[in-house]
Amino acid sequence: MSAPLTAWVEGVGVLGPGLRNWPTASSVLAGEVPYEATPTSIPALECLPPAERRRTGKVVRLALAVGLEATAREGTERAALPAVFSSSGGDGENLHEICQVLASADRQISPTRFHNSVHNASSGYWGIATGATAPSNALCAYDASFAAGLLEALVQARIDETAVLLIAYDVDYPQPIRSVRPIPDAFGVALLLTPAARPHSLARLTVQLCAAPAERLPDAPLEALRAQIPAARSLPLLRRLARSEAGAAMIEYQGSQSLHIEVSPCH
Amino acid sequence: MKPLALSAFTASSCLGRGLDPTLAALAAGRTGLKPCAFETVTLETFVGEVAGVDEERLPAGFEEFECRNNRLAYLGLRQDGFDEAVRAAAGRLGRARIGVWLGTSTSGILETELAYRRRAPGTGALPGDFRYRGAHNTFSVAAFVQRALRLEGPAAVISSACSSSAKVFASARRAIEAGMVDAAVVGGVDSLCLTTLYGFHSLQLVARNPCRPFDAEREGLSIGEAAAFALLEPADRKLSAPAVLLLGTGESSDAWHMSAPHPEGRGAGAAMRQALAAASLDAAQIDYINFHGTGTASNDAAEARAVAAVLGTKVPGSSTKGATGHTLGAAGALEAVICALALRQGLLPGGVNTISLDPQLKVNYLRESRHARLDAVMSNSFGFGGSNCSLVLGKAG
Numbered sequence: 001m002s003a004p005l006t007a008w009v010e011g012v013g014v015l016g017p018g019l020r021n022w023p024t025a026s027s028v029l030a031g032e033v034p035y036e037a038t039p040t041s042i043p044a045l046e047c048l049p050p051a052e053r054r055r056t057g058k059v060v061r062l063a064l065a066v067g068l069e070a071t072a073r074e075g076t077e078r079a080a081l082p083a084v085f086s087s088s089g090g091d092g093e094n095l096h097e098i099c100q101v102l103a104s105a106d107r108q109i110s111p112t113r114f115h116n117s118v119h120n121a122s123s124g125y126w127g128i129a130t131g132a133t134a135p136s137n138a139l140c141a142y143d144a145s146f147a148a149g150l151l152e153a154l155v156q157a158r159i160d161e162t163a164v165l166l167i168a169y170d171v172d173y174p175q176p177i178r179s180v181r182p183i184p185d186a187f188g189v190a191l192l193l194t195p196a197a198r199p200h201s202l203a204r205l206t207v208q209l210c211a212a213p214a215e216r217l218p219d220a221p222l223e224a225l226r227a228q229i230p231a232a233r234s235l236p237l238l239r240r241l242a243r244s245e246a247g248a249a250m251i252e253y254q255g256s257q258s259l260h261i262e263v264s265p266c267h
Numbered sequence: 268m269k270p271l272a273l274s275a276f277t278a279s280s281c282l283g284r285g286l287d288p289t290l291a292a293l294a295a296g297r298t299g300l301k302p303c304a305f306e307t308v309t310l311e312t313f314v315g316e317v318a319g320v321d322e323e324r325l326p327a328g329f330e331e332f333e334c335r336n337n338r339l340a341y342l343g344l345r346q347d348g349f350d351e352a353v354r355a356a357a358g359r360l361g362r363a364r365i366g367v368w369l370g371t372s373t374s375g376i377l378e379t380e381l382a383y384r385r386r387a388p389g390t391g392a393l394p395g396d397f398r399y400r401g402a403h404n405t406f407s408v409a410a411f412v413q414r415a416l417r418l419e420g421p422a423a424v425i426s427s428a429c430s431s432s433a434k435v436f437a438s439a440r441r442a443i444e445a446g447m448v449d450a451a452v453v454g455g456v457d458s459l460c461l462t463t464l465y466g467f468h469s470l471q472l473v474a475r476n477p478c479r480p481f482d483a484e485r486e487g488l489s490i491g492e493a494a495a496f497a498l499l500e501p502a503d504r505k506l507s508a509p510a511v512l513l514l515g516t517g518e519s520s521d522a523w524h525m526s527a528p529h530p531e532g533r534g535a536g537a538a539m540r541q542a543l544a545a546a547s548l549d550a551a552q553i554d555y556i557n558f559h560g561t562g563t564a565s566n567d568a569a570e571a572r573a574v575a576a577v578l579g580t581k582v583p584g585s586s587t588k589g590a591t592g593h594t595l596g597a598a599g600a601l602e603a604v605i606c607a608l609a610l611r612q613g614l615l616p617g618g619v620n621t622i623s624l625d626p627q628l629k630v631n632y633l634r635e636s637r638h639a640r641l642d643a644v645m646s647n648s649f650g651f652g653g654s655n656c657s658l659v660l661g662k663a664g
Contacts, residue, residue, distance in 0.1 A: 103383035114466030115526040119426035124652025127522035135518035140405035159441040180399040
């Protein structure tokens, strides 16, 4: 990558095991409170009409919850905000149910399960919930899905000169797929990125590809989380943001490459 | 936006392998749809199946990627000298300077569907030879294509249902403009599987007979499969004439419904307007439009309204899905390549199967192929979740 990509972080949303929102995650990552690895608890969605709410699974609720948190500041116009959704695999539970029915004698799968099976289901429900008519993307890059989503969002912020909401999320799979894709729990992260500094910007990010290994976290349970859930590969970046600490976070990308993210806090 | 050249492109679908049979079928108004005999599927419908996909074998060392979707990708990459063109570009620019953005909706899900039939009685365990990452995961096709072409730049799959491989053009052009890469392999690969056949059937969107886009008696879509690719590079390099350019991209969201388009085509219209603006063209400068035109009642009605509102009712257009079927995550790239062919050959492909045009749809629908000079064309792709993308392509010079 010739020129580094730059954007400012204005909002953060996090939901994962023992991390129920960004303030909690921030205290844990800043070392102010100890990490307790309790199972991820995903809240019900109040923002969707009841009929749509009943149709959504864990993966959509997770993606929307972190997206809403990152854009909760008054004055953030969700409806006009382009979004990049990135997930290493989407809705495993839904996939399991469909494959189970297709392997049975009666192959009549549920229409709701089918439309929920698309990788961009979260993006679709986000639009319905927030009225967002701006462009929305749905990416997958296996374990590099967070980094790939971040690159997509940074490029879009620069070229289209717009704020962009990045939402990266993964959920655990039921058996038997869990045996071949052992993601232990759900983790979602959202970043509201802007192409220029704004009054509430938290930090500037300057991102380049580099041929160095990803950074590990010093705290063993958090490092396990980072290593086991693709969206949690974002944790070294979140840690810098939580600590308001200038310096580089190294995030896993593809092959032997990482994203070198220079974090410069604004306050 | 700065125009990009499609310095190489290719497509394989039920019309045949590569551009020559594709062009011949489009010019002759021939459909590739046949009664469904795929796998053990018992649905009464027509599909656009690519012949001989399962006889393809991936090269040695690629065993982890074995699945119908990657076999179709591999088959597609080797047509029209596409792989050679990418290799030459890699020699010129460097492997790390070429990105890969591919669209797919279901990737290798068929492998998982089949593995579920072979679960161990009692424990329900998947068979030991099942490889999730290479064979099923949504990213698998981009990982495979990147490795098969020996590229080392950024890679991602865009999976936004039926707009997937139109949106890859938009993402790649932004990445090139931002200097992240110097060129990009874009495309779409989607293959037949039970999930989409039975899934669209459950939504009562599958036609019994070959799909009839924009017909008064249209009864739904026919599912197809395809692999289509293009190599995008800045247009400033000296190009062999007549070069095809990507002039504009437009993307939007309906914010309306998961599986039905906005009835007025609100998002579709926004994507078309944005693509025109990016191309710095007026509506009157579009010489042909390749409709998304799935053949479902709601898609064609919403699209016709959007097209009439943005481009007017005179621009000639057709859906090529009567010929190829709806190739879902590959449709955007397949139809972009069809548009590139149309520009190069001066051919407006007629929409096959359509017998009696729906008088409610105020568009100039072409049923017969004809030759005419084309300078700029538009291709529409709309997907579940209200994901819309329009592309404008044109001729250099």
